Amino acid sequence: xxxxxxxxxxxxxxxxxxxxxxxxxxxxxxxxxxxxxxxxxxxxxxxxxxxxxxxxxxxxxxxxxxxxxxxxxxxxxxxxxxxxxxxxxxxxxxxxxxxxxxxxxxxxxxxxxxxxxxxxxxxxxxxxxxxxxxxxxxxxxxxxxxxxxxxxxxxxxxxxxxxxxxxxxxxxxxxxxxxxxxxxxxxxxxxxxxxxxxxxxxxxxxxxxxxxxxxxxxxxxxxxxxxxxxxxxxxxxxxxxxxxxxxxxxxxxxxxxxxxxxxxxxxxxxxxxxxxxxxxxxxxxxxxxxxxxxxxxxxxxxxxxxxxxxxxxxxxxxxxxxxxxxxxxxxxxxxxxxxxxxxxxxxxxxxxxxxxxxxxxxxxxxxxxxxxxxxxxxxxxxxxxxxxxxxxxxxxxxxxxxxxxxxxxxxxxxxxxxxxx
Amino acid sequence: xxxxxxxxxxxxxxxxxxxxxxxxxxxxxxxxxxxxxxxxxxxxxxxxxxxxxxxxxxxxxxxxxxxxxxxxxxxxxxxxxxxxxxxxxxxxxxxxxxxxxxxxxxxxxx
Numbered sequence: 001x002x003x004x005x006x007x008x009x010x011x012x013x014x015x016x017x018x019x020x021x022x023x024x025x026x027x028x029x030x031x032x033x034x035x036x037x038x039x040x041x042x043x044x045x046x047x048x049x050x051x052x053x054x055x056x057x058x059x060x061x062x063x064x065x066x067x068x069x070x071x072x073x074x075x076x077x078x079x080x081x082x083x084x085x086x087x088x089x090x091x092x093x094x095x096x097x098x099x100x101x102x103x104x105x106x107x108x109x110x111x112x113x114x115x116x117x118x119x120x121x122x123x124x125x126x127x128x129x130x131x132x133x134x135x136x137x138x139x140x141x142x143x144x145x146x147x148x149x150x151x152x153x154x155x156x157x158x159x160x161x162x163x164x165x166x167x168x169x170x171x172x173x174x175x176x177x178x179x180x181x182x183x184x185x186x187x188x189x190x191x192x193x194x195x196x197x198x199x200x201x202x203x204x205x206x207x208x209x210x211x212x213x214x215x216x217x218x219x220x221x222x223x224x225x226x227x228x229x230x231x232x233x234x235x236x237x238x239x240x241x242x243x244x245x246x247x248x249x250x251x252x253x254x255x256x257x258x259x260x261x262x263x264x265x266x267x268x269x270x271x272x273x274x275x276x277x278x279x280x281x282x283x284x285x286x287x288x289x290x291x292x293x294x295x296x297x298x299x300x301x302x303x304x305x306x307x308x309x310x311x312x313x314x315x316x317x318x319x320x321x322x323x324x325x326x327x328x329x330x331x332x333x334x335x336x337x338x339x340x341x342x343x344x345x346x347x348x349x350x351x352x353x354x355x356x357x358x359x360x361x362x363x364x365x366x367x368x369x370x371x372x373x374x375x376x377x378x379x380x381x382x383x384x385x386x387x388x389x390x391x392x393x394x395x396x397x398x399x400x401x402x403x404x405x406x407x408x409x410x411x412x413x414x415x416x417x418x419x420x421x
Numbered sequence: 422x423x424x425x426x427x428x429x430x431x432x433x434x435x436x437x438x439x440x441x442x443x444x445x446x447x448x449x450x451x452x453x454x455x456x457x458x459x460x461x462x463x464x465x466x467x468x469x470x471x472x473x474x475x476x477x478x479x480x481x482x483x484x485x486x487x488x489x490x491x492x493x494x495x496x497x498x499x500x501x502x503x504x505x506x507x508x509x510x511x512x513x514x515x516x517x518x519x520x521x522x523x524x525x526x527x528x529x530x531x
Contacts, residue, residue: 008490036491037447037468043490044448045464068465075432075469077476 011055012039012046018065025081034072095142100161102139106132133257140250147243194229197249198222200256207259299329301345303355304375312375317354325353338362343371425461432470434513435459437479437498437506444497446485447471471496479505 008016019038023031045061046053062068073080109132117125146156157163173179198221206214232242305313318326334344342362348354361371428435439445439453447468454462474480479502484492498506 034472037472037494040491040493041447041464041468047489062464071463071465072469072472075463075466076472077469 008039008043009046009051009053011053011058012042014055015042015058015062015065019069022066022069022081026078034076038068038072092146095146096160099139099142099146100163102135102142103160104162105135106139109135129257129260133254136250136257137254140247140254144243144247144250147246190229190233191226194225195222197252198225200252200259204255204259207262301328302357302359302373303328304373304377305355306377310377312377314356315348315350315354317351319353325351327352328357334360334362334368336362336366336368338368340364344368346370423461424459425463428459428462429466431513432462432466433474434506434509435462436467436470436474437502437509440480440496440498441503441506444495446493446495450496474502474505477501477505 016035016039020031020035023034026034042058042062045058049057059065063071070080072078109128113125113128113132116122116128122128143157143160146160158167174183198218201221202214202218204214205217228245232245303318305316305318307313320326330345330347332344334346338344340362344360344362346358346360348357356373356375359371359373360368363369435454435457436450439450439457445453448464450471451462451464451467454467471480475482475496479499480496481499482494482496484494487493
């Protein structure tokens with residue numbers, strides 16, 4: 001319908017194009033009809049400003065294209081566009097996709113993790129548990145971003161791909177003979193969840209601080225949780241706050257999962273850490289180079305030096321061939337509540353390379369008490385024959401140079417592996 | 422008081438009234454309303470109102486080629502439109518009379 005579109009100043013074309021975008025929800029024929037009017041109108045207005053009319057001048061005069069269209073639609077009795085059905089921005093659509101993908105991934109990984117734990121398949125629950133937790137956090141964050149500051153959270157959630165499918169499944173479940181009973185039963189478990197989330201929070205606090213504080217947090221959280229839960233169940237929760245609670249729930253679940261994984265992980269760490277520790281301490285021996293471990297790979301935690309006569313040498317300072325202090329990996333420090341009788345090696349106060357190291361033992365009372373180190377030979381000293389042989393060549397304690405390898409060694413040196421303690 | 426708020430209710434009547442004497446295209450109607458003193462009339466509102474009156478069957482249109490730009494769609498009031506205008510005018514007069522006496526009485530009281 002246009003006459004000489006080439007004569008339209010660029011600003012007019014731009015404005016009309018923007019108006020067309022705002023009308024995109026209408027049938028094409030109606031859009032075209034309205035655009036004819038708009039083009040006529042804008043051209044008229046532009047003529048008042050001359051050929052080099054700027055878009056800013058048009059907007060100044062007529063308002064923004066969206067405001068113009070809103071005014072026109074209101075006056076013409078055309079319903080305003082449906083609240084962003086397909087007009088969602090790229091970011092929002094991306095968030096929806098993220099929510100769908102990571103939500104599905106969370107469900108999948110969770111099922112695999114549960115199966116893995118129940119049937120002890122991999123032996124490392126974190127293998128699938130960590131991805132599940134990560135997916136849960138990412139998916140949950142996407143949903144939160146979608147829902148927060150959105151006037152219709154439920155409608156927005158339905159826009160997530162797959163949400164309709166899920167809703168239909170729930171409807172199907174409801175339609176079955178046993179479905180409503182199952183749903184009712186699940187809903188009746190809600191108070192248990194109120195306590196459970198408080199317990200998770202308390203357990204998390206207890207794991208990072210003390211059991212007492214954890215208990216205190218649990219009690220306070222339980223009261224608050226039940227109060228909030230009852231308020232939400234009665235529907236007394238405004239939309240925003242209800243969403244905040246969903247977010248909190250998600251955070252607590254994620255925290256609980258991470259906590260459990262961290263605990264499940266810790267015995268494994270117990271073996272790895274001491275060796276790594278040597279490297280991070282910046283001391284002479286790193287794992288591999290020092291390789292102070294038995295053939296089985298168990299780290300050596302203490303050294304008992306015997307003189308050639310078989311006497312245990314107390315407080316011996318050890319160095320390697322380059323004069324670097326020979327420092328063994330630190331073991332786990334003695335912790336309270338350790339099983340009764342568990343022993344822990346403590347660095348010698350004379351220095352990290354002074355041996356034998358001290359020992360602490362956990363007692364039933366829950367405290368750590370120093371214990372006498374148990375030398376591997378104990379009272380069984382090397383034979384006197386060995387002692388006689390070695391007398392001549394016994395090096396003085398503290399000598400730094402390496403020993404000639406050809407020299408016959410008395411029993412204690414060869415005994416490192418022989419007497420299995 | 423904001424005239425644009427008042428205009429929303431009576432723009433139909435105003436548009437029909439300025440088209441009663443002579444046919445006009447959209448921007449023409451805007452100009453006539455402005456010339457009549459309705460400075461605050463929204464241009465998009467006028468175009469929207471024309472569209473609605475046309476849909477309601479109160480206006481007919483015909484296209485006239487323009488030398489300076491796009492074709493111009495002229496609107497003219499048909500029989501239905503004249504009826505609508507007559508009834509609207511009656512309603513307006515009654516309403517205006519009530520408002521006038523109300524506002525007049527209030528100012529006297531004050």
